[in-house]
Amino acid sequence: MKVLIIEDEQELSDSICQYLADENFLCEVAGTFDAAIEKICLYDYTCIILDINLPGGSGLDILKELKRNNKTDGVLIVSAKNSLNDKVYGLKAGADDYLSKPFYLPELSARVAAIIRRKTFDGNNIVSFDELQLNLQEKTATVKGKVIDLTRKEYDLLLYFISNKNKVISKNAIAEHLWGDDMDLAGNYDFIYSHIKNVRKKLIQSGCQDYIKSVYGMGYKLSYQIAPE
Amino acid sequence: MKLLEKYNRFNLLSTIAVFILAGVAFYFALHFTLLRQMDEDLMIEQREISNFVALHDSLPLPVVVKDQQIIYKHATQPFKHKKFETIKIPADDDDYRQLSFSIMAAGKWYNVKVLKSLEGTDIITHSVFLITICTILLMFIATFIINRTILKRLWQPFYHSLDILQHFKVGSQQRLQFPATGIDEFNFMNSTLERSTAKALQDYNALKVFTENASHELQTPLAIIRSKMEVIMQGENLSESQFAALQSASEALNKLSRMNQSLLLLTKIENEQFASKSTVETDQLLIKKAAQFKELWDDRQLQVHLDIKPVTLHVNKELVELLLNNLFSNATRHNYNNGEIFISLDKQGLTIGNTGNNTPLSKTHLFQRFYNPSNSSTSNGLGLAIIRQICEASGLTVEYDYTDNKHLFTILF
DSSP, rough: OEEEEEEEEEHHHHHHHHHTHHHHHHEEEOOOOHHHHHHHHHHOSSEEEEESSSEEEEHHHHHHHHHHHHHOEEEEESSSOOOHHHHHHHHHHSSSEEESSOOOOHHHHHHHHHHHHHSSSOOOOEEEEEEEEEEETTTEETTTTEEEEOHHHHHHHHHHHHTTTSEEEEHHHHHHHOOOOOGGGOOOHHHHHHHHHHHHHHHHHHOOOEEEEETTTTTEOOOOOOOOO | OOEEEEEEEEHHHHHHHHHHHHHHHHHHHHHHHHHHHHHHHHHHHHHHHHHHHHHHHOOOOOOOOOTTTEEEOOOOOSSSSSSSEEEOOOSSEEEEEEEEEEEEEETTEEEEEEEEEEEHHHHHHHHHHHHHHHHHHHHHHHHHHHHHIHHHHHHHHHHHHHHHHTTTGGGGOOOOOOOOSSSSSHHHHHHHHHHHHHHHHHHHHHHHHHHHHHHHHHHHHHHHHOOOOOOHTOTOOOOHHHHHHHHHHHHHHHHHHHHHHHHHHHHHHHHTTTTTOEEEEEHHHHHHHHHHHHHHHHHHOOEEEEEEEEOOEEHHHHHHHHHHHHHHHHHHHOOTTTOEEEEEESSSSEEEOOOOOOOOOOOTTSSSSOOOTOOTTTSOOOHHHHHHHHHHHTTTTEEOOOETTEEEEEEEE
């Protein structure tokens, strides 16, 4: 799966590349408007991460160019301009999603994964990790065919973890994913802890491994241990 | 005190003082002059008597003249000098001016007293007094009318400028225009006001642009730092202390990023980027927001009392959501576990109260940017500034009160 990162800040595109590379994405980077236009004309990408402010032009024009050429690449707009207008305009122009800077890489990764799922697995709404299967349509989780009774937040949390498997996700990133950034929960992580505790309990009760590990109070990580005890 | 009132007071007081002084002076001068005149008349009378005596060596027969009496008396002791004095005669109400002298007639000394009534002089002095009083009264009325009409008209441009200035708001972007007045002083004042308000606007805009640019420019570096930290976090061989350091750095970064977003939001509201208004069912929005916060409240065992009546407002929906977010976050963050939150909404307004720190907050500083009395590390001191800014932009008023150990924030519609 090829992902194009159109972003003028090389440091940022490097980080995104590095993070996404582990998810079996093949990342390419375009740092300017012209380079981006050239790349989208020559190749097809599963997903394009698009910055609005670019040297040489606006990311929105790239989006229009894509639509004019009837390209079906998924587009995630990433912009420092955290304004509703930009968001509305971008989504109207055919972008699939919008994320404002500064974002969390797990969030970006999850959004990219969601776009790719929508674009590529038509009709197939199952995301799986080891024995765990999530049905995106019905928003349910099953282990070995048995449904786990999850709340909406717990389901979101599991999907977020699976989209970022084997990655350490910080508590802040989890909080922002579940509650959005406008609730201002700074410093209050107790309820994240209780949510994760519940998910883990439910997973263990349904007979699968304790996939979610705490990482030194920094965050959590979903991983599969090859040799379970 | 108003300018005109003050001016009137000075003006009237000094006019009255001058008039009274002038009246008194005039009264005495007139009195003195009239007495001198009277004394001269009496001396003419004396001369006539002396001439008669010199001619006939006998006293003339007293002639009855109105308001005049001449009395002769044998004198054992003649007056050494002639003497003027004012006396009262019991039979008559009026004062009399009397000249006493002695004269020798037919070898005998006679004491002569010539009296003239002062009635005429009294009438004149009374008239003067009356005229003075009338003039003062007229002066009062005249000053009043002059102030009412002419002075008011003269000062009209000044009050007009004052009125314009009163409606000046530095955030409104409206440059002040003062009309030409035709009076140099007012023109000078107006041009000075125009210049200084324009400067204030310019400075304000420069500050706003700076905040906006600074926040914008900060976003990319913040994004880079955060992404780099998340990349580092994925490292296989990190020690616990390295994770702890990463965690601290990440929290500081979050705070910075949140502050930056708040500043951006403030400039956006100032720039009227939330101008589009619609009819918002505030009660529904409030219930939805409360549901979002429920988890957070349950987690801290906060008791929430909701008293919500249907209210619709014509406002920007996004701003109201932000307002509720900030109010709710505030009431939650500055609460203690097992505390209480009171939310009531009706046609008059929205009140959010919470238990918390038992000291009232300063009403004057509360809504200022970066005011953080508790020095709480989880708050950046911008929440209340945002609340006020949103209220100002939406035409609402926000008030703070501390009663019954509750911090109350009221948004008046």
